[in-house]
Amino acid sequence: MFLRAVAMAAAVLPVLASAEPLSFDQALSLAVQRSEAARAGRAAITSANESARAAGQLPDPTLRAGVDNLPATGADRFSTTRDSMTMKRVGISQEWLSADKRAAREGAARAMADREAVQSATAEADARLQVALSYVNAWYAGEALKLTIQTEHHLHEEFEAARARLAAATGASPQVLQLTAARGMAEDESDDARQLQSAAAVNLQRWVGFTPESLSPPPVFVIPPEDDFLARSPSVAGLQRDLEVARRAAAVAAKERTPNWTWDVSYGQRSGYSDMVSVGVSIPLPVAPSQRQDRETAAKLALVEKAEAELAEATRAATADYRALASDAARLQQRVDRYRVAVLVPAQQRIAATLASYRSNQTPLSTLFEARHAEVEAQRRLLALQRDLARAQAQLTFKPLAQGGAQ
Template sequence: MPSSIFAPDTARPTFCRLVGRATFATLIGALALPHDAPAAEAPLTLARARQLAIERNRALAAQDYAASALRDMAVAAGQLPDPVLKLGVDNLPLSGGDRFSLGGDFMTMRRVGVTQEITRADKRRLRAGRFEREAEKSLAEKGAAAAAIERDTALAWLERYYAQAMATAIAEQGAQAALEIQAAEGAYRGGRGSRSDLLAARGALVLIEDRASDAKRRVRAANTMLARWIGPAADLPLADETGTGTIHLDRTALDTELAHHPQVAVLAKREEVALAEAQLARANKTADWSVELAYQQRGPGYANMISFGVSIPLQWDQKNRQDRELSARLATVEQARAEREEALRAHVAETRAMIDEWDNGHERIGRYRREALPLARERTAAALAAYRGGRAGLADVLAARRGEVEVRIQALQLEADMARLWAQLNFLLPDEGLRARPAATMNGSVR
């Protein structure tokens, strides 16, 4: 747990340190995780948890399957349409002596033929390219999903880490309260204390026990959420190092960096798909021809025949059909481009605000470490010294102790909030991009 928050109290009396060991161990055991992790297992680091979540998640495999399916569709779309086999009988008599005869009348013919639509190569290329762009969009969606999984896993890991830290702080507070009850009982029996001091100490312990119960629930809930991402590995003990002291974003180049934001990348691929559809609509303004070849067999006394022909669609109303379709596709391209640009602006503004909040939070954490926590410890030490000298009551010591613990818990809560903000900032971009970028220190300068 963070040593800056849980620094030892040098003013604690010797008898408190001796008597409090058993009580402290008991409370820590009560706040432990519901599942005991094997002692031989290495602690679970944040990086390992993210890796496990990526390996375990099935949504990423689903995106791979989708991309594979679209690439197969691209290959199919690049081929000529299947030829059409035609079978039939022409000019079959319905009356007279040759009624229903296949060879009696010279006009009756049994026909077999084949028709082939000749789709131009550039149009087939555009059809294949559209599916390729769809496949690329699916992979971009996979990148966005992977970044979200890493972020949510990091948030779950940090939630459990700080829930356990909070539980430890409350357990230490409970140990102190138990020791203060023993001191109050000794003082009361020796005639140096009052019954009200004893009741106050017992009342403080009851409140701490209630707080400890809630802390235990938070630890279990955090462990459940972590298990949702990494499975049974969530029962492992966590490593002590969070690595949340730096962010990997350069605030002077957010417009450039966030152009690679997974959600922006998905919108960019959507724009490419819309552009491919517009190019295909433009190509459709030139109709595809079909060719047909048929062999016709007549009766024994007549010559067989062969026929061939060409079919050409007549686009007689292009301004209301093909031109309208092209106009709609071009409008869709502009819509996709506008959505991408607006999403980028929103992400840049949101990220700037988050970085400012992160800087301010670490400034406050430094103030807690330099000033608030030392002052709270000094106040507790002064109250203890006055109590031992008979110049203050136990209530003053209890108030000082509660104040010190509250300051420590507030500092810990602030650290937890900044850690969550760190996770949101550090996983805005894909991990591969982060490794190639310099890390920024707490004040935003680039190392």
């Protein structure tokens, strides 16, 4: 626990000390380090590995001690030395498992350890996915706030210009009233954007442990191919391990059809007579294997079939999930490209043309401000599309297990 705290502090302190923006990779690392689910998964791996090491061992031998033929009545009652038949005995017995049976049990335990490893990797993948989505939301919320503040600033400039033009007039003109209402709406939009940014920052803090002053732009996410996505899908990888566990359990059940023998040896001591050594073996008799052992094996084989069906269903679901996300990402990319060319670029060109016309006294100032507002709104809409695109790409990138997590 102490070493874990030191590691997290080492990751956080450089960011806090230098006041540098929190990077996306730093957020991923902090989320995995702070994830209690991931820590629980690592503990489960340790437990399963220890159990697997013990599964292949023989059972502990049993120490046996006692007194045989002790008189219970008469003058010699409860005496261990007067009657020649009384014998003090000490011995040891050992249940014997064949090498094949021990190997089958160890294989089943190893399969469970592999399943725990996948579950731990799944917890880490979920931490990375959640912090990635939180990071994207927080960064785009910050960018949206900048745009609303820019709109508020433009409206303030327009309001002051209109009020200066009408300073000598009595009363309030409709233009000033309209600008007053528009400025109030812009201020409310800024407050709403601040609220969204605050909520996004709190959600990000849940994963990284502190509220960063600023964030670096998210990276360009590399979308994996479908086969790779399926191979590293948490649900598919987990059910593959469940299937292996079921198969190993069926193999153990099949081996249990052969009973375990128990060997024992004991040494008996008598008074005045020769000591004795006893050797024996206990062999369970499977009198009705078709009603017991075979049914146990059949039950385990049914669980294998169940695991196979669940794996097939999970594969279909993961395939549909990938294709839906990939389709959303492709369509959003097309919309972003089209919106940038068809809406944002003309809005920027409109500002340039309106500014030139304003400088030549051919266009009023209100027209220039209107062009600015239209360009800011286009940027906000484009920002929302880019955020949705980044979220879809992040899900495609971070839903699967990390490289090697499904091995």
